[in-house]
Amino acid sequence: MNLIVKSVEKPSRGPLLSSGVRQPPVRAFMDDITVTAKTVIEGRWSLEELERMIKWARMKFKPSKSRSLIVRKGKVQDETFELAGEKIPTVGEKPVKCLGKKFDATLADMVNMGEVQVQLALTEEYKVTKTRQVMTLRDSKVAKVRGAKVKIRTGRKWKAEEAVKEAETRLKHSVIVGVTAVDRQGFGMTTKPRWDTANKKGRRELVQQEIRQMEEESRNVKAVGMKQHAKLDTTRRKKRKMQKNITFVNFVRAGEKKDNQAEGLGILGTASDWQMTADIHQRMSFPAEIAATSLRPDIVICSQGTRQAVLLELTVPWEDRIEEAYERKMAKYQQLVEDCKQRGWRTWCMAIEVGCRGFAGQSMWRALRTLGVVGAERKKLITEVCREAEVASQWIWTKCGKVQSDRTMNSYCVDNGLRTDIDIQNSIDIS
Structure with missing residues (x-):
């Protein structure tokens, strides 16, 4: 359901309130979806996209149980929407009851x-x-x-x-x-x-x-x-508004040293010559001046002046396996961290997990805070990372369905002695 909601946010940005807050165009709870748009046209676009995604997920809507409401300049309009070729009743035609209250076209509480x-x-x-x-x-x-x-x-x-x-x-x-x-009444008057x-x-x-x-x-x-x-x-x-400037106390576990880095500075605030390499387009080799290894973390950030290194390893598992993935990645790079420390490098290894359905693990929040990315920047970055994970999962799901259908077509053509130019990929690289 989360994938469907995120994909429908593109046709409309949602209405902008007088307070400056923009409402989300699509909101979902369990099996109920609410769509809000600035104009009727954007609302119809959103419904068309929503209908397409619901069909892709092998589900269907019930227009007879849905309701529509169009308000222009404070007045309710008589325009209607259609979904799956069926008209959606308006609130004026069929009032809806929610949480003990009945909502109709008057939008008043008198009834x-x-x-x-x-x-x-x-x-x-x-x-x-x-x-x-x-x-x-x-x-x-x-x-x-x-x-x-x-x-x-x-x-x-x-x-x-x-x-x-x-x-x-x-x-x-x-x-x-x-x-x-009562009041000025005398005794025995009542x-x-x-x-x-x-x-x-x-x-x-x-x-x-x-x-x-x-x-x-x-x-x-x-x-x-x-x-x-x-x-x-x-x-x-x-x-809560008055207590924004509260100073929190960070406790240190037995055997650990206190980290004197201030909130908002983090590791990246301790040096100015950071260099970053990532294992994206070409095969990355771990910096030889730090350690000799065949392992390839996703991101390596190092500072030659202060001899510091940060290893970042990203995993996109199923949400139920986030903790398992974290333990597996930390154990994988534990020996590399020890080798780097023996050579005089102050090294951190951070395993980051983002669920394939777009839910960031606690390791993501901790890693960004340790690096020094806090506040609104951290929230914005995590939101973008979660959105990219959802888009990638949707792409993989679509490609897998396409490959399966191509394999079925090729098998049918071979069995019937027909010729086809369909190229079937034996595997999809999702790394």
């Missing part, structure tokens, strides 16, 4: 607020009805009904019998407290029914009113808690 109020009213009436049923059976004039011990079925989190007991306890306590005066003087019908009504009051208090407590949680989250974000 959601109305539905929430209806749900709250239904919950409250349900509880009142259950408590009335409990009291009716408990206080019945018929002895057999009172002794039947009928159980009122409710949910696991709320019990009608317990709610009735709590409401009666609150009403008895209110008799002891009495009627409280009267309310009392629990100790009410009959059975009156007590049922008092319990029902108390249940409604308890439900309202519960809603108020949740609302206040959500407000306090939002304030706490805002305070935490402010503290």
Whole structure:
């Protein structure tokens, strides 16, 4: 899925917000994909590219379960998109419900607020009805009904019998407290029914009113808690901004020496005559002045003045084998590092792993930090390396599929006595 998302980012750059932040054109979570574009044309290009990649992956979309929304100058337009030859319904035609909220063409919360109020009213009436049923059976004039011990079925989190007991306890306590005066009211100006003087019908009504009051208090407590949680989250974000200049303490393991190199300088900041050789276009030979060996690391960085050398070995394994690849590469170049140190060279060997699906290992972050590449430069470099790994994996997958199809065609032509000019490569060099 990550390969598909990255390949679809080319037709569109994504909309630019007023804050200067550009949204990604394609976002994916599990089997859901969201496409955003600046114009309708870019959106159609993105859908065409996405459809092509999905077919390549032997999957298909369900346009009937998808939704589209076009907003121009703050107003919702009636234009539509097509996917796999089928029209994608708009949000106005078929509103979508997500996380308990319904999104339609109005883009307003009035409908959601109305539905929430209806749900709250239904919950409250349900509880009142259950408590009335409990009291009716408990206080019945018929002895057999009172002794039947009928159980009122409710949910696991709320019990009608317990709610009735709590409401009666609150009403008895209110008799002891009495009627409280509010604002400038005088004593005895407000009267309310009392629990100790009410009959059975009156007590049922008092319990029902108390249940409604308890439900309202519960809603108020949740609302206040959500407000306090939002304030706490805002305070935490402010503290994070204030704590940007925190000095971290780096501990040293037993038997190791402290590295006095400052953050941002690293190994590359200790010399100015660095020379780099890479095993890319032609066969590289390890510098003879450092050591004599037949091994060929991917990158060798050396400084003649300070007699320092850095060996970089890149591996692109499956993500589950990153740790195994790291141990294997470090063991491979351990003897070479010892030979370099015996000849008076301060040598580092850094095995770097980047997964074939574009996930960089922790060794990549550590190596760049040790070299002195930190901050935004390190993030940008790792992003580019991961993207190149994804592109290379996609190319290898495409070529393997092409070679397989060519082999099948050649076998068919030979079996049928036909002549063909198809050249089949026996192997693909992916090193």
